[in-house]
Amino acid sequence: MNETDVIIIGAGHNGLTCAAYLALAGLRVKVVERRKVAGGAAVTEEFHPGFRNSVAAYTISLLNPKVVSDLKLAEHGLRIVERRAQNFLPAPDGSYLLTGEGRTRQSLASLSERDAARLDAFNRKLEEIADVLRALVLRAPPNVVEGFGTNAIREGFNALGTARLLGRLSLEQQRALLDLFTRSAGEMLDETFESDLVKALFGFDAIVGNYASPYAAGSAYVMLHHAFGEVNGKKGVWGHAIGGMGAITQAMARAAKEAGAEIALEASVREVIVERDRAVGVVLDNGETLRARYVASSVNPKLLYTRLVPSDALPADFLARIKNWRNGSGTFRMNVALNALPSFTALPGPGDHLTAGIIIAPSLGYMDRAWQDARESGWSREPVVEVLIPSTLDDTLCPEGQHVASLFCQHVAPELPEGKSWDDHREEVADLMIATVDRYAPGFAASVIGRQSLSPLDLEREFGLLGGDIFHGALTLNQLFSARPMLGHADYRGPLKGLYHCGSGAHPGGGVTGAPGHNAARVILRDHRAMFG
Numbered sequence: 276m277n278e279t280d281v282i283i284i285g286a287g288h289n290g291l292t293c294a295a296y297l298a299l300a301g302l303r304v305k306v307v308e309r310r311k312v313a314g315g316a317a318v319t320e321e322f323h324p325g326f327r328n329s330v331a332a333y334t335i336s337l338l339n340p341k342v343v344s345d346l347k348l349a350e351h352g353l354r355i356v357e358r359r360a361q362n363f364l365p366a367p368d369g370s371y372l373l374t375g376e377g378r379t380r381q382s383l384a385s386l387s388e389r390d391a392a393r394l395d396a397f398n399r400k401l402e403e404i405a406d407v408l409r410a411l412v413l414r415a416p417p418n419v420v421e422g423f424g425t426n427a428i429r430e431g432f433n434a435l436g437t438a439r440l441l442g443r444l445s446l447e448q449q450r451a452l453l454d455l456f457t458r459s460a461g462e463m464l465d466e467t468f469e470s471d472l473v474k475a476l477f478g479f480d481a482i483v484g485n486y487a488s489p490y491a492a493g494s495a496y497v498m499l500h501h502a503f504g505e506v507n508g509k510k511g512v513w514g515h516a517i518g519g520m521g522a523i524t525q526a527m528a529r530a531a532k533e534a535g536a537e538i539a540l541e542a543s544v545r546e547v548i549v550e551r552d553r554a555v556g557v558v559l560d561n562g563e564t565l566r567a568r569y570v571a572s573s574v575n576p577k578l579l580y581t582r583l584v585p586s587d588a589l590p591a592d593f594l595a596r597i598k599n600w601r602n603g604s605g606t607f608r609m610n611v612a613l614n615a616l617p618s619f620t621a622l623p624g625p626g627d628h629l630t631a632g633i634i635i636a637p638s639l640g641y642m643d644r645a646w647q648d649a650r651e652s653g654w655s656r657e658p659v660v661e662v663l664i665p666s667t668l669d670d671t672l673c674p675e676g677q678h679v680a681s682l683f684c685q686h687v688a689p690e691l692p693e694g695k696s697w698d699d700h701r702e703e704v705a706d707l708m709i710a711t712v713d714r715y716a717p718g719f720a721a722s723v724i725g726r727q728s729l730s731p732l733d734l735e736r737e738f739g740l741l742g743g744d745i746f747h748g749a750l751t752l753n754q755l756f757s758a759r760p761m762l763g764h765a766d767y768r769g770p771l772k773g774l775y776h777c778g779s780g781a782h783p784g785g786g787v788t789g790a791p792g793h794n795a796a797r798v799i800l801r802d803h804r805a806m807f808g
């Protein structure tokens with residue numbers, strides 16, 4: 276007997292999105308989550324007495340507007356505000372770039388008139404291709420199938436649909452698309468701009484969660500991946516969810532529950548039950564067995580197939596490949612409680628720039644060196660840090676007059692060399708991150724009254740992110756679109772009947788988008804209706 280129709284492993288934002296869509300369509304859904312709070316990497320937690328923050332993911336743009344409206348997230352309490360400035364990049368020589376609506380061109384012109392004149396054309400090119408991505412994120416990518424049958428016909432139509440979307444592009448736009456999917460961001464930016472800071476502005480997006488040099492082939496795609504979002508209808512803009520990222524997932528959980536889904540917390544899956552090549556349920560760590568018609572997993576695919584599904588239930592070639600799934604975004608995450616706002620040498624005092632993503636990485640060369648350094652010794656002497664101070668936009672996070680900041684640090688080794696452990700080096704690296712910010716904003720270190728430091732190892736332990744990978748697998752060409760998580764399984768169906776992928780390890784990948792959860796729900800419903808009408 277099936278106790279329910281669908282069991283969803285993991286109550287991250289994708290598991291919740293999938294649950295809500297399935298429950299809204301009338302299926303019985305049970306979500307089982309290992310942590311004591313739903314939300315996965317999109318949660319708000321108290322990290323220091325009286326101070327709450329989005330402890331992992333910290334800023335919103337990629338969340339799909341269809342998901343927001345279908346799940347009525349605003350009615351379930353989600354309120355998103357724009358930053359008053361988008362990005363602030365201070366340089367060691369005291370110059371800076373400040374971007375945002377009505378600001379970017381003027382700020383850039385003070386650094387380079389030539390770059391300011393080129394900015395619109397570059398943004399337009401990026402935006403046109405981001406529009407293509409927007410059209411593709413809520414579609415299953417064309418899936419490679421063997422032989423000729425109904426599957427092949429269905430996939431043929433799907434491929435035609437995708438080709439039609441791409442066919443609308445002019446030849447020049449198709450060339451830009453090819454560039455953005457294959458080239459390095461560094462090369463493209465060097466060809467276009469001369470100012471280090473504007474190159475760093477775009478280059479930072481190319482290395483966020485991408486443990487690679489901005490000159491690595493394929494890094495331009497990661498830059499594009501960070502450009503397809505929007506906030507309150509404004510494309511490419513980043514914003515803040517009042518109450519932190521947990522406000523998004525709490526709204527999703529409410530939507531799912533209201534539609535009838537059940538969410539069990541502190542319910543860690545130990546094993547997926549497989550009978551006659553079909554996933555029929557899960558066993559929890561406490562020994563409880565739950566059976567269902569379908570099992571949808573929102574955990575990293577390598578975690579699913581190397582730890583939860585019995586290896587003898589899987590085709591050998593599939594298992595061999597998924598073992599090589601590349602994880603490790605090279606990120607270190609800190610939350611800090613502050614008794615004062617920082618004052619930057621390049622732009623002292625308070626101001627809209629303190630609501631922006633403050634990027635400490637003043638050139639592509641700086642980012643390249645950070646990566647090379649980290650490869651050699653585990654972290655960089657001059658690390659890449661983004662500082663975001665959400666309490667400048669949101670007074671619900673900490674006591675009045677005090678502040679919280681997220682430090683999102685790039686380019687630390689997922690695993691330290693020479694057998695060293697992150698447990699022995701976490702605090703030393705955390706000190707370095709704070710000292711790095713302090714160099715640009717003297718007094719910052721002294722203002723820190725509490726901190727939480729999450730190394731890649733901690734991100735794995737706390738959130739189940741293998742290798743600390745924020746995207747559930749690198750966004751490299753061999754792990755994207757029809758190859759996410761593997762050629763032949765890009766249609767959200769796993770290699771076992773009844774087993775589906777609904778997390779960031781499926782198209783279109785990581786980020787708080789809701790798209791994999793949305794797309795997987797559609798496939799599960801299609802299969803369910805094909806079987807039961």
Ligand SMILES: Cc1cc2nc3c(=O)[nH]c(=O)nc-3n(C[C@H](O)[C@H](O)[C@H](O)COP(=O)(O)OP(=O)(O)OC[C@H]3O[C@@H](n4cnc5c(N)ncnc54)[C@H](O)[C@@H]3O)c2cc1C
Binds near residue numbers: 308309
């Ligand atoms: C430090 C950091 C910063 C980031 N910053 C941003 C950002 O600012 N903006 C943005 O858009 N994206 C950001 N991201 C990326 C984004 O947060 C993730 O890609 C996204 O949240 C993943 O969502 P998901 O639902 O696919 O998976 P997850 O959120 O990882 O959810 C999977 C869930 O499965 C649970 N689980 C794991 N194993 C088991 C088990 N055995 N049994 C039951 N449950 C299990 C986990 O506890 C988790 O709740 C960031 C990520 C990190 C880690």
